[in-house]
Amino acid sequence: MTKNNNNKLKIGIYELTGCAGDALLILDCEKELVDIFQAADIQSFLMAKSDNIDGELDIALVEGSVSTEKEKKEILDIRKRAKTVVAIGICACFGGIQAAFLDEKEWEANFKEVYGNIKMKHTKPVQSKPIDEYIKVDYYLPGCPIDKEQFLSTLNRILRGNPPELYRFSVCVECKWNENDCLLNKDIPCLGPITRAGCGSICINHNLPCVGCWGPVEEANIASEFQLLREKGFDHDFIKKKMANFSGTGMADFFGKLKGEKG
Amino acid sequence: MNGENKQLTISNPFLPEPARIVRTYYLTEDVKFFQVRVVDMDKALSFKYCPGQFAMISVVGAGEAPFSISSTPSRPGLLEFCIRKVGGVTNALFRMKENDLIGIRGPYGNGFPVERMRDKDILIVVGGLGTAPLRSVLLYCLDNRDQFRRVSLLHGAKRPSEMIFREEFFALKEREDLECHLAVDGDDTGTWTENIGVVTTLFPKLKEIDPSSTYALVCGPPVMYKFVIKEFVKLNIPKDQILMTLERRMKCGVGKCGHCAIDYIYTCLDGPVFTYWDVIHMRELI
Amino acid sequence: MRIIKLKKDNLFPFLEIISEEADLWAPVKKGDKHAFTIIDDLSKIELETTRTIIPPKKIFTPPTFSMFSISDKGYKEDFSHITKKILFGIHPCDIHGLLTLDSFFKQAYLDPYYLEARKNTLILGLSCWPDEYCFAKSTHTHVIEEGFDLFFTDLKDFFLVWIGSSQGDDLIRLKPELFDEGLKDQDIQTYINWQAERDNAYKWNIKFIALPDLMELKYRDPLWEKLGDACLACGSCSNVCPTCNCYNIMDKQFLGGKDGKIIRHWDACTLEEYSEVAGGENFRKKRSDRLKLWYTHKLQAYISKYGKPSCVGCGRCIATCPVDINVRTVGQALLGEKPDAFWARFNKEVTK
Ligand SMILES: Cc1cc2nc3c(=O)[nH]c(=O)nc-3n(C[C@H](O)[C@H](O)[C@H](O)COP(=O)(O)OP(=O)(O)OC[C@H]3O[C@@H](n4cnc5c(N)ncnc54)[C@H](O)[C@@H]3O)c2cc1C
Ligand code: SF4
Ligand code: SF4
Ligand code: SF4
Ligand code: SF4
Ligand code: FES
Numbered sequence: 001m002t003k004n005n006n007n008k009l010k011i012g013i014y015e016l017t018g019c020a021g022d023a024l025l026i027l028d029c030e031k032e033l034v035d036i037f038q039a040a041d042i043q044s045f046l047m048a049k050s051d052n053i054d055g056e057l058d059i060a061l062v063e064g065s066v067s068t069e070k071e072k073k074e075i076l077d078i079r080k081r082a083k084t085v086v087a088i089g090i091c092a093c094f095g096g097i098q099a100a101f102l103d104e105k106e107w108e109a110n111f112k113e114v115y116g117n118i119k120m121k122h123t124k125p126v127q128s129k130p131i132d133e134y135i136k137v138d139y140y141l142p143g144c145p146i147d148k149e150q151f152l153s154t155l156n157r158i159l160r161g162n163p164p165e166l167y168r169f170s171v172c173v174e175c176k177w178n179e180n181d182c183l184l185n186k187d188i189p190c191l192g193p194i195t196r197a198g199c200g201s202i203c204i205n206h207n208l209p210c211v212g213c214w215g216p217v218e219e220a221n222i223a224s225e226f227q228l229l230r231e232k233g234f235d236h237d238f239i240k241k242k243m244a245n246f247s248g249t250g251m252a253d254f255f256g257k258l259k260g261e262k263g
Numbered sequence: 264m265n266g267e268n269k270q271l272t273i274s275n276p277f278l279p280e281p282a283r284i285v286r287t288y289y290l291t292e293d294v295k296f297f298q299v300r301v302v303d304m305d306k307a308l309s310f311k312y313c314p315g316q317f318a319m320i321s322v323v324g325a326g327e328a329p330f331s332i333s334s335t336p337s338r339p340g341l342l343e344f345c346i347r348k349v350g351g352v353t354n355a356l357f358r359m360k361e362n363d364l365i366g367i368r369g370p371y372g373n374g375f376p377v378e379r380m381r382d383k384d385i386l387i388v389v390g391g392l393g394t395a396p397l398r399s400v401l402l403y404c405l406d407n408r409d410q411f412r413r414v415s416l417l418h419g420a421k422r423p424s425e426m427i428f429r430e431e432f433f434a435l436k437e438r439e440d441l442e443c444h445l446a447v448d449g450d451d452t453g454t455w456t457e458n459i460g461v462v463t464t465l466f467p468k469l470k471e472i473d474p475s476s477t478y479a480l481v482c483g484p485p486v487m488y489k490f491v492i493k494e495f496v497k498l499n500i501p502k503d504q505i506l507m508t509l510e511r512r513m514k515c516g517v518g519k520c521g522h523c524a525i526d527y528i529y530t531c532l533d534g535p536v537f538t539y540w541d542v543i544h545m546r547e548l549i
Numbered sequence: 550m551r552i553i554k555l556k557k558d559n560l561f562p563f564l565e566i567i568s569e570e571a572d573l574w575a576p577v578k579k580g581d582k583h584a585f586t587i588i589d590d591l592s593k594i595e596l597e598t599t600r601t602i603i604p605p606k607k608i609f610t611p612p613t614f615s616m617f618s619i620s621d622k623g624y625k626e627d628f629s630h631i632t633k634k635i636l637f638g639i640h641p642c643d644i645h646g647l648l649t650l651d652s653f654f655k656q657a658y659l660d661p662y663y664l665e666a667r668k669n670t671l672i673l674g675l676s677c678w679p680d681e682y683c684f685a686k687s688t689h690t691h692v693i694e695e696g697f698d699l700f701f702t703d704l705k706d707f708f709l710v711w712i713g714s715s716q717g718d719d720l721i722r723l724k725p726e727l728f729d730e731g732l733k734d735q736d737i738q739t740y741i742n743w744q745a746e747r748d749n750a751y752k753w754n755i756k757f758i759a760l761p762d763l764m765e766l767k768y769r770d771p772l773w774e775k776l777g778d779a780c781l782a783c784g785s786c787s788n789v790c791p792t793c794n795c796y797n798i799m800d801k802q803f804l805g806g807k808d809g810k811i812i813r814h815w816d817a818c819t820l821e822e823y824s825e826v827a828g829g830e831n832f833r834k835k836r837s838d839r840l841k842l843w844y845t846h847k848l849q850a851y852i853s854k855y856g857k858p859s860c861v862g863c864g865r866c867i868a869t870c871p872v873d874i875n876v877r878t879v880g881q882a883l884l885g886e887k888p889d890a891f892w893a894r895f896n897k898e899v900t901k
Contacts (some may be wrong), residue, residue, distance in 0.1 A: 158803045161358060162325045163351050165799050168822045172783035177612035177815065179602045181580045182785065184871040186863075193781035193871065207580075220823040221836075223783050226874060227896055275626055276658040323619050324802045366624065399833060485830075512826045514798050517658040521795030521816070522823065524842065527850030532657050548566060 008041040009058040011160055014078060016064030016131070017091065031155045039159055056093045057082040059158060065091040066129050079135040084158065087130070087137045088151070090144040094130050094215035139164050142196055144213035150198055167197040171210050175201035183209050187232045190241060193221035211245060272529055276517045279321045279366025280306055282342070283419065284359055287538060290345055290427045294392065295357055297344045298334075310370065313377055314399035315536045318369030319516045325355035329531075330514040331396035332370060337406035342367070345395045345427055371516040372535050375506060380478045384413040386469070386500075388491050390462050390483030391420060394427040396508050397482050397534075401435075408440055412476070415442040415469060419462030419483075423447050423455050444468050462487065466494045467493070474499040480506045492539055505539035528536050553721070554729040554736060555701070555708040561591050563727050564637060567720050571633035571671070574608060576601050585636070593637065596703065599680045599865050603774075604791035605636060605643050606650060609666040612788075613814040616662060619800070620808045629808070631666050637673040641693040642685040642861040644674055646791025648696045649851070649859050653794045661804070662813070671716055674700035679751050682864030687754040690861040691747075704739050709832050755880045757858055761849040762881040768841065772882050777837030779872045779892035780819065786843065786875070787817030789865040792851075795823075844879055 036042070043057060060082035079085055087093045131137060139166065141154050154164040167173070171192035175182070178201050183190040190209035192201070196217040203210050207213055216222075222243070229239045286298040301307035312318075312332055322326035334343035348357050363516065377400075385404055389397045404411045416435070420426035426447065436443045444465040446458040458465060462483075479495045481488060488507060495505045511523040511530040523530035526545060555563065564573060567590065575594045576583045583598040603612075623748040651667070669826040674697040677683075685691035689698055693700065698717030701708045710728065712718050720730060787793040797816040802809035816823060819840065824833040833839045851859035866875040873890035881888045 153801050157324070160324055160802070162355055165326075165351070169817075169820045170781070170783050172781070172785050173788065173815075173817070173820070176603060176785050176788035179579065179584050179607070181582045181602055182869060182871060185869070193783045219782050219836075221779075224779050224781055224895070228872060228891065231891070231894075265625070275588060275661045277661075278624060323623070324800055326800050327798065364623075418812065476591075510826060511832065512824055514796070518656050519654060519658070519660050519794070520797065521818065522797075524846075526836055526842075526845055527854050529656075 008039065010043050010056065011040045011059045012043050012054075012057045012063065012078070012082065013045040014063065016062065016065040016075065019155065036155065039156075055081065059084045059086060061086050061088050061155075062088045062092050062131055064130055066134055072134060075131050075134050084138045085131075085135065086139045086141060086154075086158065087132065088141045088143075089146055090213055090215050092131050093137075093140045093142045094109070094188050141166070142215045143198060147198055147200070147206045167195055168218055170220075171195045171197050171199065171201050171204070171214070173197055174199070175204045175210075177201075178205055180204045183207075184232075189229050189232070189234055189239070191225070191243065194222055194225050194243070212243065276368070277515065279319070279327070279368050281364050282367040282541075284361055284363050284365060287359070287361060291425045293348045294345055294427055295348070297346060297356070299342050299344070299365065299367065300340065302364075307340055310339075310342065312370035313374035314403045315374035315396050316372045317396075317516070317535065318342070318344075318367050318371065318463050318515075320352070320356070321366035321367070321368075322352060323361070324354040326352045327366070327514075328352040329371075329516055331399070331508070331535075333395045333398045335399050335402035335406055337403055345392065345398075347392055369516065371531055373482065373533060375536055377403065381410050382412060383504075384415075384473060384477040386409055386415045386417075386472065386477055386479045386495075387417060387438040388417045388462060388479070388481045388483075389419070390487045391425070392427065393482030393484070393487070393508075394418070395482075397480060398428060400480060405435075405438075405441065413442065413470075413472075414440070414470075415444075417444050417446075417465040417469070418460055419446045419448070419465070419487075421448045423450060423452050442470060461490070463494055466498075472498060472500075475501065478504050478506060482508045496541070502540040502543065503538045506536055507539070507542070508535040509537055510535070551712045551718075552732065553710050553712065554616040554732055555710050555727060556729075557706055559727040560701075560708065563724060564588075564591055564594070566724050567635055570720070570723070571635045573635050573637060575637040585638075596638070596675070596858070597678075598638070599677060599683065600640075600643075600868065602865075602869075603789050604646055604863065604865065605639050606646065606671060606791055606794075608636060609647070609650070610635065610654075610663050610794070610796070610813075610815075613812055614662070615810040616798075616813050617811040618808045619802070619811060624811070625808075628662070628665060629667055631662075634670040635673060636670055638675045639672060639697075640675060640677040640863075642683075642688075642690045642863045643692050643791050644672060644696045645688075645690040645861040646863065647672070649792040649855075649861065650794055670688055671699075671720070672697045672713075673717075674711075676700075676702040676747075679749060680864070681752050681868045682877075683862065684751060684754055684864060685862035686748065686751045687757055688858055688860055688862035691751075701741065702743070704736075704743055704879075707736070709736070709740055751849060753877070755877065756884065757848070759859075760858075760880060760883060761852050764845055767883055773837040773841055775892050775895065776840050776874050776879070777835055779895045780836045780840060780874055781872060782819055782821060782836055782839070784817035784820050785869050785871075786866045787819060788815055789869045790847075791861055791863055791865070792847075792859045793817065818846075840874065842874075844880070847876060848880070848883075 043055065060078045062075065062078060062085060066075055069134055139158065141151065143150070148164070157164050174197045175192055180201065183204060188209050190204065191212040192204065192210040195210050195212045196214040198214050226239055281298045281302045283302055284297060287302050288296055290296050301310055311382055313336060317331045319327050320330050330344045332342055333345055334341060346353055346356055348354055356365070369410055385514045387397050401416060404414050418432055423429065426445070432443065432445060435441055444458065446462055446465050447455055448461055450459055477483055477500050479500045481491045492505060509530060513531050514520040514522045516531045518532040520528045528534070528545065567573065573588045574585050575588050577593045577595055578587050579602065583595055583601045585601050585608065588594060611630055614630045615627045618627050638692045654663040674693060695713065697713045699720065700711040700713060712721065787795065795816045795818060796813050799812045800809060801812050801816065823839070825831045833842065847860040848858060851857065862878055867877050872892060874892060878890040880890040887893070
């Protein structure tokens with residue numbers, strides 16, 4: 001990696017469409033923030049500083065999903081300038097809650113329902129999509145918001161040139177580590193089995209079912225989870241809505257193919 | 264009791280020993296050679312291994328991974344490895360320079376049964392990175408040349424530039440007491456003077472062998488095993504004299520983490536060297 | 550082995566005294582289930598429990614813990630999670646589970662983390678009464694002859710206490726007046742009756758003796774594909790099983806020159822990443838292949854190596870797997886019975 005005269009890696013932090021929760025979390029790392037600024041040369045971070053430079057970068061951390069034409073251009077530009085692009089937060093990784101609608105038609109209908117027939121002046125809205133719909137992403141750091149410790153250790157590994165090490169299994173694993181009684185077995189619709197771990201199963205620790213906010217796990221067995229919830233008496237639309245909430249475009253595939261479901 | 268300053272009564276098999284990279288250079292585009300020395304002199308000399316065993320190498324912050332030892336115990340003090348760049352640990356290793364420190368622990372695994380192989384004919388077939396463990400046996404046989412009968416080597420690579428230890432093997436070709444045939448799948452240099460074709464095409468070049476007193480060793484990419492073993496069987500080499508080393512995911516190397524398990528066999532303890540007989544009798548092996 | 554008697558009312562005073570020697574751990578309520586926790590209030594201890602959600606292995610090899618702290622200077626061993634403990638209320642099947650783990654963590658090399666924790670923990674067993682999931686009688690793990698320092702058999706008005714080690718004896722000596730040395734004939738008869746009654750209380754059993762061969766014979770049975778379709782790859786079965794020992798390692802580093810850690814955390818062979826090697830090659834890409842390994846381990850492999858199954862009949866996988874893949878349903882299916890499990894009803898069309 002090229003280093004500037006301070007011999008520090010150049011980093012840019014960008015927010016697209018999202019709640020900026022992840023950027024806030026980064027700001028919230030008060031003590032560690034000093035370390036971050038010491039370890040790296042932050043070239044651009046709208047939320048934290050004003051003298052942002054848009055030049056070549058070693059690492060770009062991108063938060064939020066792409067939901068306008070302007071953002072589409074922006075993300076392509078970031079990719080061009082950055083050697084390594086890291087998607088941070090559920091929105092950037094999987095589209096997040098804005099990408100919950102399953103196909104273009106449904107999205108249009110919904111957009112009309114909410115905004116009527118207004119024309120957007122500044123920039124044309126496009127369906128909200130995860131950034132890897134437009135560019136190659138090197139590393140993903142999901143979460144809603146991201147977990148502080150995981151963010152710091154991931155950033156640290158990337159700064160040292162090592163790929164991040166994230167859990168590749170589902171929330172259930174952490175849930176068992178925390179010795180929770182499984183909610184699915186009590187007929188509560190928990191999405192833990194199809195959701196990526198990393199949150200520390202925080203919802204279930206508080207007796208709430210997992211809603212999937214870390215996005216789908218690599219090997220999500222959506223079919224089995226779907227059928228299990230059907231057996232427990234939840235209806236098709238309820239399950240579809242629940243699953244689509246955070247996992248965004250990824251779930252569309254499954255429901256698109258689910259033509260032959262028997263009652 | 265205070266947990267932190269407790270005296271431990273058993274030694275910790277997970278604790279890496281600091282070792283220094285003495286020499287490192289590229290063998291091919293994505294394979295590097297590493298020569299390392301355990302820093303503590305006593306420990307360096309007491310690192311007793313046998314060909315076919317492996318060690319766990321670690322880089323602080325990047326992790327730990329298993330690598331075959333490719334030097335020979337007949338030349339103690341220095342350990343040698345050839346490592347292909349594929350992921351976290353190997354990338355970190357590739358960034359390291361001579362004199363840098365790494366962690367090492369081992370040796371682990373069963374290794375080749377050199378005692379049983381004594382006074383027998385040795386036939387070694389390697390492809391690609393399979394050279395790593397088999398170079399150890401080969402050098403061991405050559406260093407103790409009077410303990411073995413005929414030693415033959417068939418070595419295949421995709422292209423000349425991908426032949427690991429190319430120069431070393433060309434030099435070995437000159438030895439009278441070693442039968443050595445080299446092949447590449449394809450020659451993109453136009454200067455290759457040896458055979459062209461996959462490694463199995465070298466079998467007809469072998470001088471006649473005495474199967475019942477031959478140990479046949481193979482290591483290479485997974486696709487190679489089936490075809491090479493077929494040749495061994497054709498030559499009538501007994502199944503329990505056909506030896507191969509297998510790869511599995513390994514996180515501890517000492518039979519604890521479970522990752523290398525096949526049925527109730529732990530590849531890190533009972534392997535990585537298996538006989539063809541083992542393979543036939545165990546599901547999942549290859 | 551010496552057996553003495555303890556009046557019911559004397560149990561808590563005894564636990565009170567020994568809890569001054571080391572941290573006392575025992576089962577307490579967690580939701581509708583139970584969990585081993587450190588005890589600060591004796592009244593929270595539940596004597597009438599069946600299984601805890603996860604087994605006591607968590608005390609000897611916690612779900613995640615730091616093995617080393619790392620800095621640029623190298624590695625420093627970290628045993629800070631190990632403290633002196635007394636574990637009260639562990640049932641025979643779970644003690645068998647620990648004995649099985651011992652054989653894993655002692656094979657070829659000694660695992661200092663597990664063995665240190667083991668050495669620092671006294672085992673005070675407690676008898677139990679089976680519920681609809683328990684089948685320890687089938688695995689012959691409902692009785693225990695070794696592996697404890699003290700063992701309490703609950704006979705309603707009093708306990709019979711087996712003294713299994715000299716450390717157990719030391720605990721008794723802290724307050725010997727709480728115990729009765731002389732057993733009356735009637736006490737012995739009470740015990741005999743209790744034993745017979747309890748033996749009859751097991752609601753189901755499984756013919757374990759047939760399973761190793763059936764694992765081999767039905768290794769390519771379509772059953773496994775069905776199980777694989779339904780399995781959520783959630784890893785819960787391994788996490789709750791008292792004899793699953795697998796783990797993974799992670800290097801955790803932090804910014805600003807702070808020491809990093811080598812973290813060891815529970816892993817499970819039902820997870821996709823488990824058998825993956827460099828280059829993305831996976832020896833068990835299919836969930837069905839991973840379940841085969843799991844059941845080979847529980848029903849077959851350990852038997853051929855140690856002469857007994859590594860399943861100790863605790864029933865946790867039965868109580869835990871959301872899609873009904875467990876030793877009971879799989880065992881039944883191997884034996885040719887038709888279980889009415891989730892996966893047997895699994896709608897194929899959903900997977901298309
Ligand atoms: C007995 C034995 C002997 C061996 N001998 C040699 C030898 O002599 N030379 C040699 O070069 N190799 C050898 N190997 C193989 C070597 O151990 C592996 O190449 C090594 O483990 C790779 O480690 P790594 O950290 O660089 O790769 P990893 O980072 O573990 O990843 C390798 C690949 O796995 C996938 N992957 C793994 N984890 C993740 C993750 N968290 N996220 C995303 N993708 C992931 C990726 O596709 C990645 O490219 C041997 C293996 C064994 C078992
Ligand atoms: S409660 Fe949810 S996350 Fe926890 S084990 Fe059950 S399904 Fe998985
Ligand atoms: S068998 Fe059940 S508990 Fe085990 S991984 Fe599969 S779904 Fe989870
Ligand atoms: S396989 Fe199931 S019943 Fe057997 S010991 Fe493990 S969790 Fe308990
Ligand atoms: S069943 Fe799986 S998780 Fe359990 S010990 Fe065996 S390999 Fe490990
Ligand atoms: S590598 Fe851990 S058990 Fe073999």
